[in-house]
Amino acid sequence: xxxxxxxxxxxxxxxxxxxxxxxxxxxxxxxxxxxxxxxxxxxxxxxxxxxxxxxxxxxxxxxxxxxxxxxxxxxxxxxxxxxxxxxxxxxxxxxxxxxxxxxxxxxxxxxxxxxxxxxxxxxxxxxxxxxxxxxxxxxxxxxxxxxxxxxxxxxxxxxxxxxxxxxxxxxxxxxxxxxxxxxxxxxxxxxxxxxxxxxxxxxxxxxxxxxxxxxxxxxxxxxxxxxxxxxxxxxxxxxxxxxxxxxxxxxxxxxxxxxxxxxxxxxxxxxxxxxxxxxxxxxxxxxxxxxxxxxxxxxxxxxxxxxxxxxxxxx
Amino acid sequence: xxxxxxxxxxxxxxxxxxxxxxxxxxxxxxxxxxxxxxxxxxxxxxxxxxxxxxxxxxxxxxxxxxxxxxxxxxxxxxxxxxxxxxxxxxxxxxxxxxxxxxxxxxxxxxxxxxxxxxxxxxxxxxxxxxxxxxxxxxxxxxxxxxxxxxxxxxxxxxxxxxxxxxxxxxxxxxxxxxxxxxxxxxxxxxxxxxxxxxxxxxxxxxxxxxxxxxxxxxxxxxxxxxxxxxxxxxxxxxxxxxxxxxxxxxxxxxxxxxxxxxxxxxxxxxxxxxxxxxxxx
Numbered sequence: 001x002x003x004x005x006x007x008x009x010x011x012x013x014x015x016x017x018x019x020x021x022x023x024x025x026x027x028x029x030x031x032x033x034x035x036x037x038x039x040x041x042x043x044x045x046x047x048x049x050x051x052x053x054x055x056x057x058x059x060x061x062x063x064x065x066x067x068x069x070x071x072x073x074x075x076x077x078x079x080x081x082x083x084x085x086x087x088x089x090x091x092x093x094x095x096x097x098x099x100x101x102x103x104x105x106x107x108x109x110x111x112x113x114x115x116x117x118x119x120x121x122x123x124x125x126x127x128x129x130x131x132x133x134x135x136x137x138x139x140x141x142x143x144x145x146x147x148x149x150x151x152x153x154x155x156x157x158x159x160x161x162x163x164x165x166x167x168x169x170x171x172x173x174x175x176x177x178x179x180x181x182x183x184x185x186x187x188x189x190x191x192x193x194x195x196x197x198x199x200x201x202x203x204x205x206x207x208x209x210x211x212x213x214x215x216x217x218x219x220x221x222x223x224x225x226x227x228x229x230x231x232x233x234x235x236x237x238x239x240x241x242x243x244x245x246x247x248x249x250x251x252x253x254x255x256x257x258x259x260x261x262x263x264x265x266x267x268x269x270x271x272x273x274x275x276x277x278x279x280x281x282x283x284x285x286x287x288x289x290x291x292x293x294x295x296x297x298x299x300x301x302x303x304x305x306x307x308x309x310x311x312x313x314x315x
Numbered sequence: 316x317x318x319x320x321x322x323x324x325x326x327x328x329x330x331x332x333x334x335x336x337x338x339x340x341x342x343x344x345x346x347x348x349x350x351x352x353x354x355x356x357x358x359x360x361x362x363x364x365x366x367x368x369x370x371x372x373x374x375x376x377x378x379x380x381x382x383x384x385x386x387x388x389x390x391x392x393x394x395x396x397x398x399x400x401x402x403x404x405x406x407x408x409x410x411x412x413x414x415x416x417x418x419x420x421x422x423x424x425x426x427x428x429x430x431x432x433x434x435x436x437x438x439x440x441x442x443x444x445x446x447x448x449x450x451x452x453x454x455x456x457x458x459x460x461x462x463x464x465x466x467x468x469x470x471x472x473x474x475x476x477x478x479x480x481x482x483x484x485x486x487x488x489x490x491x492x493x494x495x496x497x498x499x500x501x502x503x504x505x506x507x508x509x510x511x512x513x514x515x516x517x518x519x520x521x522x523x524x525x526x527x528x529x530x531x532x533x534x535x536x537x538x539x540x541x542x543x544x545x546x547x548x549x550x551x552x553x554x555x556x557x558x559x560x561x562x563x564x565x566x567x568x569x570x571x572x573x574x575x576x577x578x579x580x581x582x583x584x585x586x587x588x589x590x591x592x593x594x595x596x
Contacts (some may be wrong), residue, residue, distance in 0.1 A: 035502050036422035044430060046471030051437045054448035061448060068451070095431040114341055117334050132341050132584065137575050137586070139531045144350050145568045149355070149368075149561060156351045190349070197590060203462040207473035221330075231471045250441050253533060257551065269443050277445040277538070300439055 005029045009144070012271070055293075062286035068276065073283075080287035090288065093268050096180060096255075097248045103184035104244035108237065110188070111195035117227060119203040129200065133193035140190075144257035176264040183255050183265055191247075194242055199233055206232040235307060242303040246296050268292060321353050343491070349572070356380050356565035384503045388557070390456070393549030400462060400545065401529050404469035405522055408476055412512055412521065416480035417506050421492060434474050442472065443534055453539060464539040469529055476521040476595035479589075483517035523582055524589035546571055 025141035062080055064073035084090050114132055118125050135143070150156045151172035158169045172182040206228060214224050251268040255261055261270040268288070355363060357372035359379070384390055418424075419431060449468070450459075460462040486512065495505050533547040544552065550567050557563045579586060 005396075013579065022568065032502075032588075033424075036418040036424040036427075039414040039418035039422075039502075039506070040430060042411045043477065044433070046411070046467070047433060047437060050449060050468060050471040051440060051445070052396060052433070054452055055440060056446050056567060057451065058448035074329055110341075114338070114409060114454065117338065120334075122334070122338070128338050128342065131345050131578070134514050134576070135533075137527055137579055139547055139550070139571050140533050141547045142426065142568045142571045145550070145553070145564055149352055149565065150348045152561075156348065159368055160347075190342070194590070195378065226491075230559060246441075257533070272444050276450075278383065284449075285447045291446050294442050296441055297439060 032096065036102075038110040054224070058286045058289055061283055064279075064283045066283045067280045068282040069280070075264050076283070079151070080284045081291070082290050083284060084287050090271060093266050093271050094249070096265065096267050099184040099253065100187055100248035100251045101244065103188045104191075104248055107188045107192045108195055108240055108244065111192050111199050112233075114196050114236070115199035115203055116229060117285050118200055118291065120221075123186050129197070134198050136193035138190070140253040141257055143190055144254065147182075147189075148258055151182055172261060173259055179263045179265050180260060182260060187251070187254050187260070198236055200239065202233040202236045203229055242299060242307075244298050249295060249299075323515055353569055355562050356569050358562050360560060360562060361584060380562045381570065383563050384553075384567040384570060388553055388563070388568055389544045389549040390546075390567060393544045393546045396462065396543055397530060397546040400465050400469070401526055403462075403466045405526060405530055407466065407470035408525055409474050409518055409521065411470055412473065412476040412480050413511055414506065415477050415520070416484050417510055419477075420481050420484045421489070421510075434477060438474050450538065458539075459538060460542050461594070462540060462543070465535055465545075468535055468539070469525075469532075473525065476525055479524075480514060480517050483514060487513050504579045519585055522590040523578075523585045527578070527586075529577070 034235075061073070063075060063077060065076045066073040067077075114128075118129060121126065138146075141305055153171060153174075157172065161167075161169050170178045173179050177193075210228050211224060214228060219227065250269050251267045255265045255267055259265045261267070261274070269292070270283050272288040272292070275281050275288060316501050351368045351378065354370075355368065357375055358366065359377060362373060370468050393419075418504075427580065444447070453459055453464045453468070456464075458467065479515060491509060492505050495509050500508070530546060531544075536545040536548045541550070550571050551565045557567075570588065
């Protein structure tokens with residue numbers, strides 16, 4: 001069989017001629033019709049079981065006062081949703097997302113800066129690219145410990161600051177006024193590498209002749225950046241921007257691992273999980289999850305409207 | 316040489332030094348937080364208490380903290396469990412994903428649009444929060460507190476890999492399938508003997524991208540397998556017993572980072588490629 005493959009010339013594919021029409025001897029009709037479904041069975045089965053069934057259940061739980069254990073679930077209508085929007089303790093944690101949202105702007109700016117730098121001929125460019133990207137691959141718990149250590153009172157950061165004469169640093173994670181900045185900065189450190197590599201890839205896919213032509217026309221590097229590079233990467237920037245909104249609404253790992261949500265660093269996702277698994281209010285937690293899902297769907301919808309060509313094409 | 320020419324050259328040199336200066340700063344900001352932890356991991360407890368974070372350890376061959384992290388910190392269990400989970404989940408993901416991709420790309424059938432739509436919409440559902448309800452399903456299946464729960468979840472929630480497989484399969488000409496079919500091969504044989512071997516590059520990409528994601532996953536094992544440790548949850552538990560012993564926590568953290576570093580150094584090309592196809596979905 002495999003011998004055949006190498007002998008066949010690489011002809012362009014003909015979309016029309018496949019499936020059961022492609023000239024196989026018929027006779028296994030029913031089975032042939034079933035074949036694609038058999039190939040899909042596992043994937044679609046798991047998708048329904050682990051994604052859609054929970055989503056549907058969640059919608060139902062959100063209308064009840066279920067505690068996750070009881071056999072009976074009392075229908076309470078939209079009470080849980082009213083609670084989500086009116087209880088200041090629940091909804092106000094969305095404010096924490098702002099720190100991460102602002103952080104993701106810094107992250108994109110830094111990523112863009114380094115991507116622009118490395119898009120020009122650079123010595124050791126592979127090394128620089130690798131180092132800047134590597135944090136994105138590190139285990140989240142490990143990153144949590146790296147920065148818990150860095151932010152320790154009298155730790156690395158305080159030592160570095162004392163070198164430049166700043167001798168009275170705050171408690172980076174203990175002071176509620178500062179903790180969210182520290183966590184957002186950790187998040188920037190973790191994710192800048194991803195944006196950087198995506199931006200760099202987009203810049204490098206801009207044809208080099210365009211730059212040569214611009215050079216001949218006397219454009220300097222700054223002008224080249226705004227006239228050529230920026231338009232070439234506008235789409236990936238737009239996409240990163242949307243992902244930044246969705247990402248900052250659903251921040252979870254870094255604050256959960258580093259502070260457990262203490263000192264005013266709790267996020268909406270941390271609260272949802274605590275409500276479900278610590279306080280056993282599955283009904284309320286489901287309503288919170290549905291609210292987050294709705295917001296993410298709206299953001300995605302806006303993205304599709306603004307950047308229609310980013311649409312996923314699976315077929 | 317005329318005056319403007321010199322000025323141009325000076326600004327050019329200044330720009331070049333500014334460029335390398337900022338690259339070096341970027342590298343320092345990345346490396347310092349990691350290297351101070353590396354330094355700490357070689358210090359004895361007493362030494363750690365008396366020295367600053369930038370003071371080098373007295374003995375670079377003091378591996379006592381690593382031994383302690385391995386033996387008392389449950390890192391052996393973590394590495395074994397994570398390896399098993401990786402093996403099972405990756406085999407499952409590859410088989411399930413390639414089969415689904417084969418069906419979607421090579422067949423025409425009723426409900427195809429619906430299936431594709433279901434996969435697409437599923438990417439929008441935020442993973443962590445839906446655990447509120449997924450937990451009940453896993454619990455209902457009797458899989459709570461088992462490795463099987465994790466393997467099932469890792470296999471079942473992977474749409475990106477199906478997408479990568481479909482993308483790659485589109486570049487394999489259908490004439491190959493047709494030739495095999497004329498030789499009398501049935502669809503299963505074509506999938507198993509022709510398509511699957513040809514998908515090797517896509518499989519490599521999925522193994523690496525998905526492998527890193529599973530290795531780093533924290534919340535699923537934390538929630539679904541509390542009685543045992545994976546890499547992430549074993550390390551997370553260092554917070555309690557070793558709370559005051561940063562030198563041991565540092566050793567554990569470095570132990571978790573080293574495999575990632577090795578994988579990155581050797582598989583860079585695949586990782587960048589996987590990123591390009593996976594994350595811009």
